[in-house]
Amino acid sequence: MAILNVSDLLNTMLGAAKESAAEKWPVMKDLATLSFKNISQNLVQIELMKLKGTITEEQSKLLIEMQKNAFKMMLLAQETVGLLIVEHTLNAALDAVRAVVNTAVGWTII
Amino acid sequence: MWNHLRTAEPLRFISGYLRLFLLSMLLVACSEIRLVGAYDEVTDLGIQQVQGEVSSLFVTLEKNILTNDLQSNSYNNFKNTYNQIDGQIESLQIRCGALPKYNQVLKQVNLLDSNMHLMEKFHRSAGITDTLTIGLLKRTMVVSFRSMIVVQNALKREKIK
Numbered sequence: 001m002a003i004l005n006v007s008d009l010l011n012t013m014l015g016a017a018k019e020s021a022a023e024k025w026p027v028m029k030d031l032a033t034l035s036f037k038n039i040s041q042n043l044v045q046i047e048l049m050k051l052k053g054t055i056t057e058e059q060s061k062l063l064i065e066m067q068k069n070a071f072k073m074m075l076l077a078q079e080t081v082g083l084l085i086v087e088h089t090l091n092a093a094l095d096a097v098r099a100v101v102n103t104a105v106g107w108t109i110i
Numbered sequence: 111m112w113n114h115l116r117t118a119e120p121l122r123f124i125s126g127y128l129r130l131f132l133l134s135m136l137l138v139a140c141s142e143i144r145l146v147g148a149y150d151e152v153t154d155l156g157i158q159q160v161q162g163e164v165s166s167l168f169v170t171l172e173k174n175i176l177t178n179d180l181q182s183n184s185y186n187n188f189k190n191t192y193n194q195i196d197g198q199i200e201s202l203q204i205r206c207g208a209l210p211k212y213n214q215v216l217k218q219v220n221l222l223d224s225n226m227h228l229m230e231k232f233h234r235s236a237g238i239t240d241t242l243t244i245g246l247l248k249r250t251m252v253v254s255f256r257s258m259i260v261v262q263n264a265l266k267r268e269k270i271k
Contacts, residue, residue, distance in 0.1 A: 073257040080214040
């Protein structure tokens with residue numbers, strides 16, 4: 001008989017992640033929730049497949065490894081988008097003072 | 111006292127110009143701040159190509175199951191497909207490794223490479239004979255590719271700007 005269920009797993013993972021990420025949680029919430037939902041569904045399916053005898057222990061470990069990699073890829077995406085936002089912000093700030101600074105100094109320094 | 115001022119003034123004057131020069135050099139160096147490399151169409155197309163190959167792989171596996179042709183899903187029949195995907199990912203790794211500030215994208219490509227090897231090992235170990243397994247593998251690969259597309263789209267917006 002199956003023991004695991006998607007919503008219980010998802011809520012437990014979301015609670016732990018929220019606590020661990022603290023103030024960074026709002027930034028990663030959407031993508032993380034999607035990934036945890038996916039992981040929860042897969043864990044429940046692994047249990048069902050184990051009960052049906054259609055998956056080996058080795059295969060289930062390989063699947064979990066794949067899930068971890070996919071999660072890391074999601075975090076990298078989040079991080080890269082964050083870096084691009086910082087990059088745009090800094091460049092926008094420099095753009096805003098470009099004309100004033102260049103005129104005042106008399107050189108095109110920005 | 112005057113002698114002290116006479117020597118100190120030019121120094122202050124030089125140091126002022128030196129400061130301005132250093133500030134200028136810093137601003138010139140920072141005239142466009144880049145934390146992540148610019149969008150690269152070849153990399154983007156390469157990722158799309160790998161995604162297409164992996165999607166085709168899943169479609170073939172799925173169709174074989176639906177037509178009860180489980181024999182056709184044996185690992186040996188897909189060895190060449192895995193090798194082809196391996197080659198495409200390796201090309202991406204080389205390209206991303208050579209592009210400046212492409213560390214984030216390279217890390218994603220390396221993780222995609224790892225996931226393809228894990229999937230190949232999964233296939234080799236006991237085969238892929240039911241749609242539930244394909245669903246599991248497919249969902250994981252979709253999350254992987256979606257994350258890569260998010261990055262590529264973000265880089266594209268930067269290029270448009």
